[in-house]
Amino acid sequence: MSLHQIMYISSVTGTVTPQECAAIARASAISNRRDDVTGLLLFNSRRFLQVLEGPKEAVERIFARIHADSRHRGVVKLREGAIDSREFGQWAMAYDDPLSPADNLKDVVAALLASAGPSTRAHFMGSAELHRPAA
Numbered sequence: 001m002s003l004h005q006i007m008y009i010s011s012v013t014g015t016v017t018p019q020e021c022a023a024i025a026r027a028s029a030i031s032n033r034r035d036d037v038t039g040l041l042l043f044n045s046r047r048f049l050q051v052l053e054g055p056k057e058a059v060e061r062i063f064a065r066i067h068a069d070s071r072h073r074g075v076v077k078l079r080e081g082a083i084d085s086r087e088f089g090q091w092a093m094a095y096d097d098p099l100s101p102a103d104n105l106k107d108v109v110a111a112l113l114a115s116a117g118p119s120t121r122a123h124f125m126g127s128a129e130l131h132r133p134a135a
């Protein structure tokens with residue numbers, strides 16, 4: 001089956017704490033796994049960056065749900081299209097967690113941000129360390 005990827009950025013509305021962001025990522029990982037969707041969720045206290053990868057229909061359905069979530073606004077797609085393989089395959093939904101570092105994910109994110117353009121990169125390069133989700 002062909003794989004699809006959507007990457008977007010958005011701005012947090014009100015206050016979402018890093019703990020709440022971790023909770024969103026945990027719940028998303030569980031829910032997305034049912035649809036064979038994987039990816040990455042970054043949060044730098046002001047902005048989200050998320051990558052969703054998986055079957056096209058599932059990625060689009062989940063993105064539509066996320067888009068309507070009032071915890072963020074100004075959702076802008078940065079990338080959308082077919083991919084040959086998952087760039088974040090082993091991460092159900094990676095997210096920031098200061099307790100368990102994963103240097104290799106940091107490298108993947110640096111490469112991702114490099115391809116996303118200078119302004120997105122500027123928003124995220126200084127953000128928290130990136131880590132595997134808790135099992």
Ligand SMILES: Cc1cc2nc3c(=O)[nH]c(=O)nc-3n(C[C@H](O)[C@H](O)[C@H](O)COP(=O)(O)O)c2cc1C
Nearest residue numbers: 024027028031032048050062065066067069071072
């Ligand atoms: C930044 C952000 C990213 C999210 N990512 C996902 C996700 O990857 N998968 C998911 O199921 N829900 C995600 N959510 C939560 C959804 O917006 C939604 O609240 C959740 O899927 C439950 O939807 P429901 O109440 O319609 O069942 C995210 C929310 C935010 C604010």
